[in-house]
């Protein structure tokens with residue numbers, strides 16, 4: 454793998470945000486053609502949000518590049534930078550949550566990649582795992598004492614069902630990116646847009662998108678959506694005529710049921726970032 458400067462890594466991260474929103478037609482998500490089930494957002498909201506995060510992403514790369522202490526300390530720094538980045542996002546979007554999940558996940562992956570470049574004996578997922586060891590336990594340790602109205606969707610799903618969501622995914626070193634999204638992107642056929650759609654569907658098919666569960670209000674939505682995604686992949690992907698037809702049907706279903714795939718979109722953003730780093734797109 455080549456080695457990249459802090460500025461190049463920040464540039465990959467910002468481009469990953471813009472590439473993801475440009476992919477279409479995405480079920481349950483905003484794209485340039487449709488706002489999907491997100492009437493408060495358009496592609497322009499995402500462009501504004503992406504650019505507002507550039508200084509934060511540069512800082513994440515810088516922190517990872519220069520970090521010499523224990524890795525859990527790096528995550529503490531990223532989290533406080535992430536709180537400020539959330540404010541920048543909300544001020545750029547007029548209070549709309551476009552990239553809350555990506556601020557967390559992409560910030561971690563950008564910093565971990567910059568750190569790994571200085572420690573080539575390590576792999577990026579290993580850096581992430583070491584940085585985040587014990588995250589779910591510590592984040593969820595006092596949620597039971599919180600008033601129900603103060604709980605986030607992720608916290609409520611943990612309390613009710615033990616689902617660790619984005620925290621568990623990150624703590625495990627983002628397997629949906631390294632074991633699912635990236636390998637699919639590398640072997641998928643068709644245009645870049647179609648290969649990215651196939652990556653999104655493969656991520657959904659093997660991952661617990663808590664955004665989807667939260668919107669549906671029931672866990673039973675997950676296997677239903679996963680079966681739809683798998684049917685398209687098994688037919689040969691979104692570049693095939695039948696795959697395209699099934700994808701259109703999936704888009705309509707998601708729209709009618711007001712379902713979102715915000716968590717899977719975030720994992721696609723990370724997949725795109727890593728594909729830039731690996732020079733495979």
Ligand SMILES: CC(C)(COP(=O)(O)OP(=O)(O)OC[C@H]1O[C@@H](n2cnc3c(N)ncnc32)[C@H](O[C@H]2O[C@H](COP(=O)(O)OP(=O)(O)OP(=O)(O)O)[C@@H](O)[C@H]2O)[C@@H]1O)[C@@H](O)C(=O)NCCC(=O)NCCS
Nearest residue numbers: 535536550551552553554555605606607618619663715716
């Ligand atoms: C750990 C944090 C991400 C936040 O913790 P929180 O408890 O708030 O987390 P969750 O509710 O679990 O999810 C937050 C966002 O993460 C994305 N996401 C969800 N599930 C997954 C998953 N399994 N893997 C990866 N990512 C996941 C998702 O973000 C995306 O969707 C948003 C757009 O969808 P939308 O439906 O509009 O979202 P809502 O705002 O919920 O709207 P309504 O349903 O009400 O209409 C968009 O943001 C996408 O990025 C979840 O939304 C982290 O924020 C954190 O550490 N928080 C603590 C405070 C802090 O330190 N912040 C600084 C950050 S480093």
Ligand SMILES: Nc1ncnc2[nH]cnc12
Nearest residue numbers: 474482483551715718719
């Ligand atoms: N394209 C998109 N639409 C809605 N939520 C998202 N979160 C990240 N990307 C998204």
